[in-house]
Amino acid sequence: MFMLAMLCEVLPVVAALSVVAVLAVPLWREKLPRPVRLDGSSRPDAAARWTLASGAALLVLFAVTVTVMRFHRIRLGGQDYSWWRYSIPLLAACLVLLVVAVLLVSYRRQPAEPVAPTHPRTWRSFTGTSQLWLFGSCAFALILFVAFAGSASSPDDEGRYRWLVIDTGATGGMVADFFGWAYGLPAAAAALVLLVLTVLVLHLNAVRPFFTPNSVGAEEASRSAFSYMVVCFGAGAVLLTLARALNTASSAAGVSLASEGYSFDTTLAAASPWLLGLSYLVQFFALFLLMTVVAVAVRRPQPQAATVHG
């Protein structure tokens, strides 16, 4: 158990090292999209990329802070109930995407030389199917876990479903703080809002007019790289929330009560170690995705000429 707790402490470092390792191997590095240097006065791409990367870095910092706080048994928001306790990374991600959306909308420029469209451009135009599956699966996993944990939760004195109860029958029982409906529903709602905002940003990114016929190739490459970042950012935020929820559920499920010579476990006691292992795995993946966003942003943009189609 101590080893697992230590692993939890160093997980962000492991994720950071993994991203560095990925970037160090040319074969893997080439798989990451590379931003394109565009004329700064004409496109908001660089500003949008950096906004997203800053948001991702803040989420990573948040994850590290919460991990350290948990290690020292300090709870985010104190001991009282705070509906936003688990939703906060999702709400922060929503805010970042909102800023990005405003950037994309407010940076409208009339094309220098209009490019007649040849096909419809939608939110899916610059996003791969695998990326959509990634985000969809993450959101679905979170909502599924909200339903699972919510159905296992019990209400507190004020009717908020945030406890996991050990029922010992006549001898009384005890409660542990749990990821019940009271935390799960706001998290699920925030995840849905994030999903909608992600689609909105992907749409705004796709429908922008091209600046000149010569820059179409470069702009398409830049939009693909940006879409990749947006999806990784959204999925990372969702997974970060899921990891925290799994961790809390595992802690609550692992509680046992000794009373009158008997030991009583929660109904989820058998799942506790699995939930803990899963939370570390999910957190690693979340940090990996968020750091990938930062990694794409800090890559040296390739010159525009290299991407222009003939």
Next chain:
Amino acid sequence: MAEYSAEQIAAHFRGLILSGRMGAGDRLPTVRQTARDLGVAVTTAAKAYRALESSGFVVTKGAAGTRVAAQPSVLPGVVLGHVRDAVAEAQKSGISESDLLNAVQAVWRDRP
């Protein structure tokens, strides 16, 4: 920069359809996207789409959007093949699009 007229927009899509770059059932960009991309008013783009529809090149079906009609009048395959060959040859030789178009027009005018 000269602004696109509805006729020019319609001619652009007619060209895409006739050259086989847009097949039957293919979706056209939305009127709004076309207007935004070309920097024209939405009404201008809508006028172009109406012209295409009235000439039978496209059909508009509510939520399904505007699509290339099932049997628009297209160039015969032989002609289209020659056009493609000429474009490929011109690109290989480094001839620009405008030079090729000028040559085609000159040849067209020279014919009795």
